[in-house]
Amino acid sequence: MLCLLAPLVQAQQIDPKVFMALESARTAQQAGNLSAAQRALDDALKSTSAGSLEQALVQQRLGYLAIEREDYAAAVRWLQQGLAQAQLSAEATQQDRRNLAQLLVQQARYQEAVTLLEAEGVGNLPLATRRLLVQAYRELKQYRKAIPLAEQIVRANPAADDVWYQLLAGMNYELQRYGDAIEWLQVLVRRAPQSSGNWRQLASMQSMAGQQTEAAATLRLAHEGGVGLRKSDLDNLVALHAQAGAPWQAARLLDALIEQQLLPADREHQLRLAQLWQASRDRAQALQAWQQLARQSGDTRYWLQVAFLQYQQNDWAAMQATLGQFRPANAEQRRQVQSLRNAAAAAQAGL
Known part of the structure; x- marks a missing residue:
């Protein structure tokens, strides 16, 4: 918080007793005797009349004393009461209003602070x-x-x-x-071109904007500039998009990172890419990714994914051809193959 200082007593004629009490409280406060300052102000407040300048001045000083005592709730209350009297000078009112806004923000009373400051004119x-x-x-x-x-x-x-x-x-x-x-x-x-966090944030934002190619180029520029971006940083960036419910952006970013050779085109990343395309319901890209993965690995699980996508696209001939390319490895896969064939036959019969 900015330094909160009580303004000087305004040079208007006030009750001498109240003036002396204010000065006594100021002297005690400066000497670190906050209890004596509190007593002086409490006594002075009792002798003031409602809505008077004297009352506003005592309430104001009580507010600043509460700040020094770190009793911010009381400080807010006293400053609000002092301002409500509408008796203080324009300069003192302005300073109190701004200091009160700081206290309100500190106490997470944001709307009250906004209302107070907007009334002054932004x-x-x-x-x-x-x-x-x-x-x-x-x-x-x-x-x-x-x-x-x-x-x-x-x-x-x-x-x-x-x-x-x-x-x-x-x-x-x-x-x-x-x-x-x-x-x-x-x-x-x-x-700060050496801050890897800045580069990651920039690439992430570009990807969220649909600029996956630019995001990959940003990361390559960071890599070539010697900024320490690890493989795990790039994997985490893709994962953040997926977790944020943006699998299409995650898939495009991963595809661009693989193309830029910032991430390896190994089975782990190809599998992740295929899953992301499928999660984003881009069936054409998903089918292509699963087919590439199935051809390179020969894994029957991936061929089943290819057949399933072909079934979803009503491409019966391609599905049957895919199912004919491999032997199911176990009873569960045999059941899945038969289920796909039965579903395709039923769908064709219903057309």
């Missing part, structure tokens, strides 16, 4: 307070409001911490603005 807020508002908007998933403010922050300070660029990429991703997310991740790659 365009009137300094960059530090806009950062706070971005945080609140993000927590409320109000990304369309947060993104323009975050862009203002990085444009005002191009050397801003990487977290702001990651934040912009993430919020654009949530809105499925993949192109904008890619642009911000490219900034991160340029800023």
